[in-house]
Structure formats: C-alpha cells, structure tokens
Amino acid sequence: MIVATGGTPAAPRVPGAGLVHDTWDVLAGTRRLRGRVLVYDDHGGNQALDAVEALVGEGVTVEIVTPERTLSPDVGALTAAGYFHSLAENGVTVTVLRRLHGVTRTPEGLEVELGVDGFAFRERRTFDAVVAEMGTDPVQELYDELLASSTNLGAVDWADLLARRPQTAVRNEDGSFQLFRIGDAVASRNVHAAMLDAARLCRTI
The missing domain is CATH 3.50.50.60 (FAD/NAD(P)-binding domain)
Known part of the structure; x- marks a missing residue:
C-alpha cells in the first residue's frame, strides 16, 4: 500500500x-x-x-x-x-x-x-x-493508522530500492501488507521528487 x-x-x-x-x-x-x-x-x-x-x-x-x-x-x-x-x-x-x-x-x-x-x-x-x-507538513494520520498492520512498518530497504528490486524488508511478521509513503506525505518537496518516489517504488510491482 x-x-x-x-x-x-x-x-x-x-x-x-x-x-x-x-x-x-x-x-x-x-x-x-x-x-x-x-x-x-x-x-x-x-x-x-x-x-x-x-x-x-x-x-x-x-x-x-x-x-x-x-x-x-x-x-x-x-x-x-x-x-x-x-x-x-x-x-x-x-x-x-x-x-x-x-x-x-x-x-x-x-x-x-x-x-x-x-x-x-x-x-x-x-x-x-x-x-x-x-x-x-505531512498529512500522516492515515499512514500512522496503517503502520502497525504492515509487514515492513513503513521501512524502505535502500539496497532494494537502488537495485530496482521488490522491497523485501520484514519488521512485523504479523503484518498483512507492505506500507510506503511518498511525496509530501514524507516531507515538503516538489512534484518531481514525488513522482520519482512513486517511480522507484512502483516499477517493481
């Protein structure tokens, strides 16, 4: 997600x-x-x-x-x-x-x-x-609500990201989905940075 x-x-x-x-x-x-x-x-x-x-x-x-x-x-x-x-x-x-x-x-x-x-x-x-x-400032209420139910607890594996591999980080074995946030939901940035976030994460899906 x-x-x-x-x-x-x-x-x-x-x-x-x-x-x-x-x-x-x-x-x-x-x-x-x-x-x-x-x-x-x-x-x-x-x-x-x-x-x-x-x-x-x-x-x-x-x-x-x-x-x-x-x-x-x-x-x-x-x-x-x-x-x-x-x-x-x-x-x-x-x-x-x-x-x-x-x-x-x-x-x-x-x-x-x-x-x-x-x-x-x-x-x-x-x-x-x-x-x-x-x-x-990030709108993060939804992210915070979903965090505990995720397998990766929101973490991004940078080695996977840079190698263009699917994300493999597991920090919560009881979780039911992977969770990531992009763009201004992370920090203030321009639209190009948000698009790059999305491209890096989604190209391996």
Whole structure:
C-alpha cells in the first residue's frame, strides 16, 4: 500500500505564528489582505512569488523577505525573469538575508522581528498583514493508522530500492501488507521528487 496523502501548509515556528497567513489562503482567495503586506519566503520555490503577484494584483503594497542570499533560488532562470519583471513593475520591495523571528500584534499593526542568521542583529518592522511560505507538513494520520498492520512498518530497504528490486524488508511478521509513503506525505518537496518516489517504488510491482 502506498500512501500519497500530501501535505498542508507549514506555519513558521516562531512566536506569533497564529497571526501569519499562508500562501494557500492568498492564492485561493480566502484571505483578502489590504495595506502593507510582508510575504516571508523560507521555501525558495514559486509559491511565494505567486502569492506576491496575487496580492499586487489587488492593489496591495508588498515586501518579500527571505533568509536566503538570493530570491527564490529553486525557481529556474527563465521562469524567474518573468516574476522579477513583475516585482519591478509593481514596486515590490525585496529584502534578502533576513530570517523571521516573531510576530506581535500592536495598535499600529503586526510588528515583525527579523534577524540575520548567526548574529545577534535584530530589527522590527510593522505591517498590516504577514504571509509566510514554509513548504508543507505531512498529512500522516492515515499512514500512522496503517503502520502497525504492515509487514515492513513503513521501512524502505535502500539496497532494494537502488537495485530496482521488490522491497523485501520484514519488521512485523504479523503484518498483512507492505506500507510506503511518498511525496509530501514524507516531507515538503516538489512534484518531481514525488513522482520519482512513486517511480522507484512502483516499477517493481
């Protein structure tokens, strides 16, 4: 049995995370934000850039912040060029080398605390809303429920996998089926990695 239940948006693990929206809400239109919005990207893919484009399309003033040395390092150069043109055209402020450390509600709005990795430097800025892209957390309830009934207890034999052999690991002789999980059901990753997981496991079935 292969579990591919995907993931749900991960929240930043900082004080005040409950005040932060995720990019899924922005792109789905379930959150209509106004004013000055911080989009924090700790994922490096297309998602934060898509959210920025959606926000500026609604007349929002956006600043995109990342702890990386460059913006969206996982986006290819050809695709990134279109995004960066849109950022410039819409006056989006880009801030690199800043990690989110906390969000606090104040009478003036949401105060965010930003820092530089490895140093004590901190700065505080105020926005009307904060959006974060942190990848996904696995949806693993089904996997956990099935685990004890599986013969392999979810384990993957790496030697079998790399040799393109059927999986042979047995850790529970009372089990009645093999159990594996792929894609975002394991950890946050892109669709290509999920497809590779599936191909490696399923080609021997």
